[in-house]
Amino acid sequence: MTKGQVSLRGKDILGLQGMTVDEMGLILDSAKEMKNIIDRDIKKVPTLRGKSIVNLFFEPSTRTRTSFELAGKYLGADVVNVTTSASSVVKGESLRDTLLTVEAMGVDIIVMRHEAEGSAEFAASAVSPVIVNAGDGAHEHPTQGLLDMFTIREKKGNISGLKVAIIGDILHSRVARSNIWALLKMGADVSVAGPRTLLPRDLEKHGVKVYDRVEAALEGADVVNILRIQRERQQKGLFPTTREYARIFGVNKDRLSLAKDDVLVMHPGPMNRGLEIAPDVAYSAQSAIQEQVKNGLAVRMAILFLVLMGGNDIEVSA
Amino acid sequence: MKLVLKGGRIIDPSQQLDIVGDVVVVDGRIEAAGVGLAEAADGARIIDVSGLVIAPGLVDMHVHLRDPGLEAKEDIASGTRAAAAGGYTTVCPMPNTKPVIDNAILVAGMKQKAREEGVVNVQIIGALSKGQQGKELAEIGDMMLNGAVALSDDGHYVESAYILKTGLEYARMFGGLVISHAEEESLAGDGFMHEGAVSAMLGLRGRPAVAEDIAVARDVLLAEYTGGTIHIAHVSTAGAVECIRQAKLRGVKVTAEATPHHLTLTDEAVIGFNTATKVNPPLRSTEHVEALIAGLKDGTIDAIATDHAPHAFEEKDMEFRYAPSGFSGLETALGVILNSFYHTGKFTLNEVIDRMSTTPAKILGLEAGTLKVGAPADIVVIDPEKEWTIDSNNFYTRGKCTPYEGNTLRGRAVATIVGGRVVMQGGEVKE
Numbered sequence: 145m146t147k148g149q150v151s152l153r154g155k156d157i158l159g160l161q162g163m164t165v166d167e168m169g170l171i172l173d174s175a176k177e178m179k180n181i182i183d184r185d186i187k188k189v190p191t192l193r194g195k196s197i198v199n200l201f202f203e204p205s206t207r208t209r210t211s212f213e214l215a216g217k218y219l220g221a222d223v224v225n226v227t228t229s230a231s232s233v234v235k236g237e238s239l240r241d242t243l244l245t246v247e248a249m250g251v252d253i254i255v256m257r258h259e260a261e262g263s264a265e266f267a268a269s270a271v272s273p274v275i276v277n278a279g280d281g282a283h284e285h286p287t288q289g290l291l292d293m294f295t296i297r298e299k300k301g302n303i304s305g306l307k308v309a310i311i312g313d314i315l316h317s318r319v320a321r322s323n324i325w326a327l328l329k330m331g332a333d334v335s336v337a338g339p340r341t342l343l344p345r346d347l348e349k350h351g352v353k354v355y356d357r358v359e360a361a362l363e364g365a366d367v368v369n370i371l372r373i374q375r376e377r378q379q380k381g382l383f384p385t386t387r388e389y390a391r392i393f394g395v396n397k398d399r400l401s402l403a404k405d406d407v408l409v410m411h412p413g414p415m416n417r418g419l420e421i422a423p424d425v426a427y428s429a430q431s432a433i434q435e436q437v438k439n440g441l442a443v444r445m446a447i448l449f450l451v452l453m454g455g456n457d458i459e460v461s462a
Numbered sequence: 463m464k465l466v467l468k469g470g471r472i473i474d475p476s477q478q479l480d481i482v483g484d485v486v487v488v489d490g491r492i493e494a495a496g497v498g499l500a501e502a503a504d505g506a507r508i509i510d511v512s513g514l515v516i517a518p519g520l521v522d523m524h525v526h527l528r529d530p531g532l533e534a535k536e537d538i539a540s541g542t543r544a545a546a547a548g549g550y551t552t553v554c555p556m557p558n559t560k561p562v563i564d565n566a567i568l569v570a571g572m573k574q575k576a577r578e579e580g581v582v583n584v585q586i587i588g589a590l591s592k593g594q595q596g597k598e599l600a601e602i603g604d605m606m607l608n609g610a611v612a613l614s615d616d617g618h619y620v621e622s623a624y625i626l627k628t629g630l631e632y633a634r635m636f637g638g639l640v641i642s643h644a645e646e647e648s649l650a651g652d653g654f655m656h657e658g659a660v661s662a663m664l665g666l667r668g669r670p671a672v673a674e675d676i677a678v679a680r681d682v683l684l685a686e687y688t689g690g691t692i693h694i695a696h697v698s699t700a701g702a703v704e705c706i707r708q709a710k711l712r713g714v715k716v717t718a719e720a721t722p723h724h725l726t727l728t729d730e731a732v733i734g735f736n737t738a739t740k741v742n743p744p745l746r747s748t749e750h751v752e753a754l755i756a757g758l759k760d761g762t763i764d765a766i767a768t769d770h771a772p773h774a775f776e777e778k779d780m781e782f783r784y785a786p787s788g789f790s791g792l793e794t795a796l797g798v799i800l801n802s803f804y805h806t807g808k809f810t811l812n813e814v815i816d817r818m819s820t821t822p823a824k825i826l827g828l829e830a831g832t833l834k835v836g837a838p839a840d841i842v843v844i845d846p847e848k849e850w851t852i853d854s855n856n857f858y859t860r861g862k863c864t865p866y867e868g869n870t871l872r873g874r875a876v877a878t879i880v881g882g883r884v885v886m887q888g889g890e891v892k893e
């Protein structure tokens with residue numbers, strides 16, 4: 145890894161499709177050191193003192209917003225949360241104008257969550273602060289993808305050559321997309337499974353193995369990433385009932401036994417226990433679901449640090 | 463008033479003409495086209511067009527001038543100036559304005575307004591159904607008898623097969639051509655781009671090709687059954703091309719158009735979420751584009767139409783999902799087509815002019831698309847070699863939005879003459 149030559153200073157973090165393996169590697173290496181800080185008694189380091197971060201959330205998300213907020217605060221930055229409506233009709237202001245207003249306040253990073261695909265790209269072209277995409281519609285959720293890579297690397301040592309199964313609603317999932325691009329770049333063998341109605345057409349053209357049945361994807365898997373099912377998909381007629389979903393596509397102990405014995409179980413949360421994931425899977429020894437939350441914090445600290453301070457000196461002193 | 467275009471290459475598909483010579487215009491009509499006419503034309507205004515192409519003015523059978531009611535996007539004055547800049551001498555606005563053009567008074571009013579404010583010919587397309595609601599037929603007969611040239615609910619698919627059937631039957635009595643925007647609503651309605659590998663990547667909801675295939679198949683079958691005449695607007699899928707090809711072999715009265723953007727861009731243009739690539743039907747994948755070009759070549763697709771659909775800056779300056787579909791096309795169409803098809807050797811100049819002028823005029827029964835003696839002197843002068851770079855800031859249209867922004871093209875209109883009046887010269891619209 146040529147870590148010394150890679151820098152993310154000033155770079156927008158929009159998605160993993162557009163990120164190199166070296167850039168992802170730099171973030172993951174840096175996150176490892178950040179994780180040590182989280183385990184300290186006194187977590188605050190002064191690295192980003194005087195820097196300001198706005199969490200601009202057009203969709204409610206306590207989880208991701210809290211994670212970014214703490215990540216910024218642990219590094220000593222000032223963090224402000226702005227939660228608003230995506231609809232310019234409701235809000236009376238366009239996305240560009242909202243961004244320009246935030247920019248005018250002199251912030252260094254805008255962490256943005258928005259329901260519309262491509263809104264992070266839009267923001268990056270509209271204003272000068274660094275944009276960190278905290279999820280844009282069904283497009284990308286790069287920090288979630290990276291925290292999943294971090295978790296896999298931590299547990300499995302390496303990503304290349306692993307068989308990774310992603311189960312559930314791929315069609316509407318930014319988490320799935322960010323995972324897929326990162327895993328493919330890092331040399332994993334990626335399978336997806338779920339109801340056909342929730343699998344994007346032509347996904348296999350991107351080098352992903354696509355299965356109708358969960359069992360086929362789980363066979364011999366080193367890692368399984370189980371996606372959250374939104375109940376409104378059922379109301380849109382994409383699958384008949386949540387009962388049928390749980391019976392046919394839910395990951396339970398029986399199905400999981402098709403995977404390798406040391407399979408790593410992940411879920412981006414929040415879980416619908418008993419729907420896409422059985423409780424005995426969620427709380428099994430193979431589950432890293434709680435660890436993912438901590439890793440998310442570490443990865444977000446790494447990103448905030450790297451985009452503001454650069455990539456050559458990642459020593460973080462207390 | 464006499465005007466002579468001197469020493470150009472005259473290409474007129476309507477009379478298989480391709481000679482170097484002069485065109486003489488007297489009192490707004492073509493007096494003669496041939497060799498050595500300039501010498502005898504004493505007292506005439508003479509424009510030297512040597513090295514350039516003289517062709518019948520372009521005819522765009524599918525534009526949105528947004529007038530009345532949506533003037534922030536465009537109006538007749540700005541839209542017809544954009545047409546003149548692009549080499550068009552006739553444009554046919556769709557009736558999806560506010561109010562919808564769905565009765566004879568509105569048709570007559572539009573014609574009047576176009577005469578007063580427009581710089582090119584404007585031929586009016588009336589709505590097929592009242593308010594384009596797809597529920598009751600509009601006053602088709604009255605509109606046709608008062609100068610409408612076709613009928614369309616464009617912007618919307620005519621969801622009810624019953625309304626399209628009765629519309630075709632009724633319009634037939636008046637020689638009325640029905641133009642269909644064919645995308646099955648329950649499949650396409652919620653989507654933002656072509657469904658395929660690129661939508662899989664971007665996470666944008668898809669408008670599947672089959673939505674268009676189904677709609678075209680139904681429309682063609684209804685035309686066949688009723689004996690009515692249908693024209694399929696902005697064809698974009700391989701399935702639709704094949705369906706139309708087969709229907710033509712069976713003798714169905716069907717014609718079709720394709721847009722420059724569907725002929726030259728793919729869904730990969732959407733990567734990056736530029737709202738200037740959002741359009742209905744959506745930009746398709748390569749196999750569809752190739753089938754469309756093959757259809758244009760073999761005559762399955764009769765005409766090239768722009769679907770010029772301008773929007774105000776603030777409407778397109780949005781998240782991809784929320785931005786309206788469509789963009790301006792009148793000022794880029796000829797350059798894009800010459801650049802992509804003539805200069806690559808896929809189409810001859812004669813074929814380009816046929817698809818952009820002579821054939822659309824014929825489909826609509828217009829006195830246009832020809833340089834025959836006695837025809838209105840609607841003429842475009844083309845410099846097929848002229849290199850230029852698209853900059854929407856220089857557009858005459860209010861819709862400063864194009865997926866071709868910054869592209870350098872070879873070939874453009876250098877003069878537009880409408881009824882013998884030079885309305886554009888050297889890219890400058892005269893009035």
Ligand SMILES: [Zn+2]
Nearest residue numbers: 616617643695
């Ligand atoms: Zn249309």
